[in-house]
Amino acid sequence: MKKKVQIIIKNNNFKKEYKGKIVSVFRGHAFNYLIPNGIASLATMNQIKHHEMFSDIAKKEEEANSIAIKKIKSRVEKISKITIYKKIGNNKLIFGSVKEKDIINWIYKYTSIKFEKKQIQISNINSVNISIIKIQIKQNMIVTVKLCIIPYNT
Incomplete structure (x- = not known):
């Protein structure tokens, strides 16, 4: 049995990490505190793909925004x-x-x-x-x- 599991952070106030980051934490901490209190969710393969897709979209939007600002x-x-x-x-x-x-x-x-x-x-x-x-x-x-x-x- 694994000692650590991967979770996706839902709030910005967890150990100074930003929302959407994938972190490895101890199994007991994840299932007894983080997941029941809505601070994080368990990271499955589909959720990781979903997160990566949205982070790629956000990066592309940020690049387009910086290009527009440079033009202005x-x-x-x-x-x-x-x-x-x-x-x-x-x-x-x-x-x-x-x-x-x-x-x-x-x-x-x-x-x-x-x-x-x-x-x-x-x-x-x-x-x-x-x-x-x-x-x-x-x-x-x-x-x-x-x-x-x-x-x-x-």
């Missing part, structure tokens, strides 16, 4: 500067201020890339000047772009 990053890096025209008043101050919405609309108009408001990091801009904004494409992927505010008169 390269398109955003091609933007050398964003130019926004604003009406000015006294002392070179613009009416209102430049918000994330203005930048999102500019990027969508010229590149057809849709960003969310939380992906744009901008300081408070209410005068005619050149400043730098940060566009967060992914968690650790940030692109910096020049923002030029140009006045116009009506």
Whole structure:
């Protein structure tokens, strides 16, 4: 009789292992604690094939997602500067201020890339000047772009 059996983990909190991993544990621990409490299930050949099939699909999706993110990053890096025209008043101050919405609309108009408001990091801009904004494409992927505010008169 085998001392260890293979199980598939159902929860992420078992010994710092992630969900879906196949682990060998002692038979008594598996049948008396892990399986009855729903933490793991017994790994049969069909379940192992099923798990491998879904892990392959997840890897392919992750690769396709990373390729798409790299394409978006390269398109955003091609933007050398964003130019926004604003009406000015006294002392070179613009009416209102430049918000994330203005930048999102500019990027969508010229590149057809849709960003969310939380992906744009901008300081408070209410005068005619050149400043730098940060566009967060992914968690650790940030692109910096020049923002030029140009006045116009009506």
